[in-house]
Amino acid sequence: MYTLDEQACIWLNSVTTIPTLKKYKSLELFESPHDMYLNLADKKAEVLEHVNESMYNDLIQAKETLPSLLDRLDELNIVAVTIYSDTYPGLLMEITPPPLVIYCKGRLELLKSNNIGVVGTRDCSRYGVETTEKFVVDLVKAGFTIVSGMARGIDYIAHNTALNLKADTIAVLASGLDIIYPPEHKELYRKIADKGLLVSEYIPGTPPNGFQFPERNRIISGLSSGVLVTEAGEKSGALITIDYALEQDREVFIVPGPITSRFCRGSNNRLKHVQGGLVTEVNDILYRLGMIADYEDEQEVTVMQLDFMEQKIIIELEKGEMHFDEILQMTGLSVPELNSLLTRMEICGIVKKNSGNYYEI
């Protein structure tokens, strides 16, 4: 159940016509949100300095819809976390203005976990997908919860990679939590609600209006100690997240891309201005976040018993990836023999199959 102050926050937040800053200004006139809820009429004149008449009327009206809103939240299994709640994450409190209420669905404890934002373009290239997957895998190993926006492209990869690793992930939506956007991500939505956490500052039923996307981005960076951008085109929304992150004193990490690729033009441009933002491996991030003192390239050594043929293949593959036909010629095996050998090595994780029948270590 919500405390009276929390209920009042939910009430205040549900009035969408008043900008967040003005809500805070009005709130300052009262002792507590609950005080404002009860004695709004007493200080009407002062309140009207910050909001206009119609906004004021909306406030009055919202009192009537509050009980049905609370019922609806329960019905949808959504928990409202207000700035007066214990569960409200401290990091988010630092941003100006912090959202009065965030609606959450899933595992609330993730709000205060070690979060890192992983965002990027919706329109992504294979390179972006690969780098995102690589970084997410390593970040998960380092114990991070992956925060992203459940959009198409990089966001999807970030969430999905985390989920596949059975790791924690938070999706910050730009619509009410009962609206799945983009619609093709309903499976992802279900998984995150189940295994991770969905967050939105909009009351249920709010459609994904265009202006809400940049607003949402400030929560992604707000929830995280740093933001990683793996790929962003010239007009990508991820660039807005970078701006918010810088404004909020968050660390910004940018993966460099090929200068010829249009998919990386935005992120590469930002790299010119963000001091020390360039990252090529997860240790760069950990170092900057103070999670490791210093680092050197350390290679994990796995001990595995390889037979003669496998060793021969490994030695050749160390020079670079090879086509199936090249390995075939090198080893002198028959096609069926080599095929089954490579399948086994693949299952053991020694080699990796790339598209076009190429193999690499």
Add this chain to the structure above:
Amino acid sequence: MLAKTKSYSLTGIKGYDVDVEVDISNGLPAYETVGLGDTAVKESRERIRASIKNSGLAYPVKRIVVNLAPADTKKEGPLFDLAIAVGILVASDQITTSTYKDYVIIGELPLDGTLRHVNGVMPILISAYQQGYTKFLIPKANENEAKYVEGIEAYPVSNLNEVVDMLNGTSTITPVEHTEYESRRVTNAYGVDFSEVKGQSIAKRALEIAVAGGHNVLMIGPPGAGKTMLAKCVPSIMPQMSFEEALTVTKIHSVAGALDEKTGIVLNRPFRTPHHTATTVALTGGGAHCRPGEISMAHNGVLFLDELPEYSRQSLEILRQPLEDGVISVSRAIGTIEYPARFMMIASMNPCPCGNYGSKKHPCTCTTQQIHKYLSKLSGPLLDRIDLHIEVDGVSYENLKDTTQLETSAQIKVRVDRARQIQADRYKDEGIFTNAAMTNRLIDKHCRISPAGEKLMQMAFDKLKLSARAGSRILKVARTIADIDGNENISEANIAEAIQYRSLDRKYYL
């Protein structure tokens, strides 16, 4: 005076006999054709008149009525010309004996009285023979089609005068000599042999497995990787068609008018490549005359669909039923016709719209969303019917020291034949011929795997993220691989190899 001759017509590849009745009576000169003939039948009047005149015979200046019975079935095509002409000549007493009654007469007459080639002679002969007819008058141009049909006497005639002389008994014509069907297949019929394909060892092996087990294949690769050439090699390793198979294929091709006059029978397994703009009717068959479509033309052979996602969704979905049942039924105004359509499907596609995804030579410019959209054109049910998907990529052959002698199609075919034989023995009571046709019940029965193999499968699913529907396909393919090796049991290695042929299940794509 009334004359009655016999002719024959077809619906689909099955035939029915047609009575051609000609009545000549006194009255104003006229010519009437009744019996639901199409335009080609109606126009026969002018051809017949000119033919009779130009053959030096007399065209009766009387009232002529021609009836094609049964009168309620639509007749089409020019193959009744000769039967009508003979009827007129009988009715006008220019043919005086009654031997004409013994013959089923088919042939088209042009204006000069020589006989022209007609379509569908082979199915007519077979169908009529089954109905009890044994003597035929056929155009000389069609005589090769008659030589493989046993038990009939087919008399090849080249012009109207020959027919008149023969029926009047003034000259004789020797019937077409029966030729035993023998394995005189032209190897390398499509001009390519597997030994000419450099590299591509995975693709070659996969095609060998596909042919051995009757599996459908999907080849994925950038433009110019050699997908079409590989597909063209497939007929060269397919088992020789049996006589029955060859006859069915010949019947279909004869109806479609695609039969080679010189050979008279289709000796090589068909290889059909309909363009991706092909309509559903072009694929399934149909139209006003219910002609067989591409999938029937590919019966007992290969249907090669290049650029699979470019075909219209409807054309692709229509393939599902024939891929399952091996027949296609076409319903049109003239009735429902069933054509056989048991083919091996080889499809090819690019990995993405620009074609370069995964290529080492050119960068791919597609977004993941575009790739996703491109791949989603292939429906799950259709992909379910494709057991092997392989990647074909052009490797730079300068790097490959080409010292080894590459295997020829003939060498591969030996293994294919052996594997097919094993399957034929195994399924002789099951009503199927190949591993690809196994139902779940049969998979349980014939694809038992060892605990080690089971474990390997499980690990592959976990580590390689195979999709759930891959399981039974892998088993089927592993069964075929074991058959190629001549092994009773599916080994762990067989399964490991089969896993390599499931490219689309792997997570290369989003």
